[in-house]
Amino acid sequence: MDANEVIIEKLNKLETLLVSSVKQILTVEDLINYTGFSRSYIYKLVHKSIIPYSKPNGKTLFFQKKEIDEWLLQNKSNSVFQIEQKAIEYTTYKK
Known part of the structure; x- marks a missing residue:
């Protein structure tokens, strides 16, 4: 594969992603x-x-991007910093 083919392949991939x-x-x-x-x-x-998906004609699958994003981000794990911040807030407001 020459350099032009590599560039064209990468451009096609970028176009698809966009x-x-x-x-x-x-x-x-x-x-x-x-x-x-x-x-x-x-x-x-x-x-x-x-x-989450839809199959309106009984054959072709479709996915709503918003639902996919929500599904991908479910079961989020907090960082140590976020947990410490919540602990500080809890103890500050609990008094």
């Missing part, structure tokens, strides 16, 4: 590019109803 980031409704292909998950992992999540 389009996926603007869209509000994602296809499986968009979701693969958006999350980096493999196709098989996405289908596994859908099959087990772990990830």
Whole structure:
């Protein structure tokens, strides 16, 4: 692969990522590019109803980007600093 082919491949990848980031409704292909998950992992999540999805025509899967973002950010873990801040606030206001 020569340098031009590498540049074109990278530009195509950037274009795909930009389009996926603007869209509000994602296809499986968009979701693969958006999350980096493999196709098989996405289908596994859908099959087990772990990830929010829509299937309006009974065949094609669609994902609402907002719901995917919320799903990706669930079960958030606080940093040590955040825990310490909460402890200070709790003890300060508890008096």
